[in-house]
Every structure is written in structure tokens, then in C-alpha cells.
Amino acid sequence: EFRGIDNCNYFPDYTSIRMKNFIKFFCSVVVLLFIASIPQETFASQILFHDNFDDGNAEGWEEYIGTGGSWIVQSGEYTGQVNRGSSISTRAFAGDVNWTDYIFELKVKGTSGVDKKVKFRYKSNNEFYEFNLRSSPFNDLAVGKAGQNGWLQFVPVQNSQGIWYEVKVIVKDNNIKIYIDGSLKFDFTDTNNPIFNGKIGLEVWPGAAA
Numbered sequence: 001e002f003r004g005i006d007n008c009n010y011f012p013d014y015t016s017i018r019m020k021n022f023i024k025f026f027c028s029v030v031v032l033l034f035i036a037s038i039p040q041e042t043f044a045s046q047i048l049f050h051d052n053f054d055d056g057n058a059e060g061w062e063e064y065i066g067t068g069g070s071w072i073v074q075s076g077e078y079t080g081q082v083n084r085g086s087s088i089s090t091r092a093f094a095g096d097v098n099w100t101d102y103i104f105e106l107k108v109k110g111t112s113g114v115d116k117k118v119k120f121r122y123k124s125n126n127e128f129y130e131f132n133l134r135s136s137p138f139n140d141l142a143v144g145k146a147g148q149n150g151w152l153q154f155v156p157v158q159n160s161q162g163i164w165y166e167v168k169v170i171v172k173d174n175n176i177k178i179y180i181d182g183s184l185k186f187d188f189t190d191t192n193n194p195i196f197n198g199k200i201g202l203e204v205w206p207g208a209a210a
Contacts, residue, residue, distance in 0.1 A: 015125055048102075049200075051099070053078050058092070066090040068206065080204040084113075095199040097123055101207050103170040104200055109137050110161045119201035120169050127195050130203070131178060131186075133167070141178065144187050155185045 051060055051072045061078075063071045068083030069090035082090040085141040099121075108116050114134050122128035125146070132142040141155040157163055157180055168179040174194035 017088075020083045040091065048099065050058075051094070052076060061092045061094045064089075064091045064093075066204070076201075078109055080202060082204045089117075090204040091177060091201060092203075093119075093199045093201040094124060097199055098197055099199065100197045106167045106172075107168075108133055108162045108167055109164045110159070112161065113205075114138065115205040117203040118167070118169070121171055121195045122196035122201045123195065123198040127170075128198060128201070129176065129195060130201075131167075131169070132205075133157065133159055133165065133180070135161060141180065141185050141189070143176070145190070152188060152190075153186060157185055 019104040023126060038141060049199070053076050056073055056185045058073050058078060061071070065071070066082035066088040067083055067086035068086075069086065070079075071090065071092055071180050072079045078092070080090045082088070104118075106118065108118070110116050110133075114136070116133040116135075117130055118133075119128050120132040124163065125181070128146045130146075132141055132144070134142060137154065139158050142151045143153050159180075164177075166181050168177075170177040170179075174191065175189045175195070176186065177179050177184060177188075
């Protein structure tokens with residue numbers, strides 16, 4: 001179970017988005033345009049996308065439902081679920097495939113299962129980056145790229161069910177930075193056919209929800 005989006009922001013020349021996790025994603029999603037970066041500080045303007053789900057709907061999101069899965073908006077929470085053992089995940093995407101450099105902020109909370117997956121610079125099923133904040137027994141941040149043989153990197157990150165974690169993804173040119181609760185956990189420059197643009201996405205992997 002993965003809870004979803006809460007206070008999500010996306011901004012262009014840098015963009016920012018925030019999200020939270022049946023899976024459940026609670027979030028006020030905002031994407032901002034990135035303007036400049038000064039050591040550990042980012043300036044952004046022009047909100048490209050915003051959704052706090054207070055309106056009770058998920059307008060602006062493209063939903064793909066796995067076996068027995070669903071997306072539900074209730075009480076400002078975006079909840080996605082899929083049957084354990086399904087061969088198809090439950091996913092939702094937002095934004096513009098032409099988004100380039102941006103900041104994606106989200107809050108994530110697991111309620112059951114292990115996986116909490118978020119995609120960024122998503123162009124197609126064959127072109128995207130993603131991270132998976134996995135709880136016990138893994139307790140790590142797995143960062144991947146479509147077509148990559150395995151994950152790019154596993155970073156130890158202790159995380160437990162029922163607790164919100166603030167996540168920030170910054171993509172600038174071919175560099176990716178991921179922060180968890182304000183601490184930089186992943187800093188990677190992709191020199192192997194990097195992906196420079198794409199949407200944002202949420203995914204409930206089979207087995208993530210009971």
C-alpha cells in the first residue's frame with residue numbers, strides 16, 4: 001500500500017513537485033520552472049502543475065489500472081492500489097513530456113508492502129527514471145532507469161510504514177539529485193544516453209498493497 005501526494009510542486013528551468021504514499025499518494029503537486037541553482041539553494045518560478053486533491057478529483061492525471069487496482073481521491077489523498085500477484089502495476093502520470101529541468105518534491109508514506117515508486121522524466125515505458133523507497137527488509141532507496149540492466153544505485157535509507165518522508169528530486173541537464181528529509185542521498189550524472197525530459201509519475205507495484 002502506498003500513500004500518495006501531499007504538497008507537490010513542479011517548477012520549469014527548475015521544477016518542483018511534492019508528493020506523499022494503498023499505495024497512497026497524498027500531495028499538493030506543484031511543478032516549478034528552474035531558474036538557477038546556488039549551492040544547496042534553488043530558485044524557481046512559474047508553476048507548471050499543481051494539485052492538492054482537495055477538489056476530490058484527479059483531473060490532470062492519466063491513470064492506468066492494474067488487476068483489481070484503482071486510484072481514489074479522498075480527504076486530500078490520492079490512493080492507488082493493485083492486487084498482490086498482479087502482472088500489471090497501477091500507475092498515474094501528470095505533466096508534459098517536454099518538461100526538462102525541474103524540482104519534484106513529495107511526501108511518501110507506506111501503509112503496507114515494501115515498494116513506493118515514483119517516476120520522473122517519463123517519456124514512455126522505455127524511457128524514464130524512477131526511484132523506489134523500499135521499506136523492510138530492504139530499507140533503501142533504489143534508483144533506476146528504463147532499459148538499464150538492474151538499478152543504477154542502492155542507497156541505505158531507513159524507512160518504516162506509517163511515517164511520512166519528504167522527498168525532493170532535482171533534475172538538471174544530465175544530473176539527478178534525490179533528497180530524503182533534507183539529506184542528499186543520491187547524486188548521479190548520467191553519461192550513458194541520458195533522458196533530458198519527461199512527465200512525473202506514481203506507481204503501485206504488484207505486492208505493494210494487500
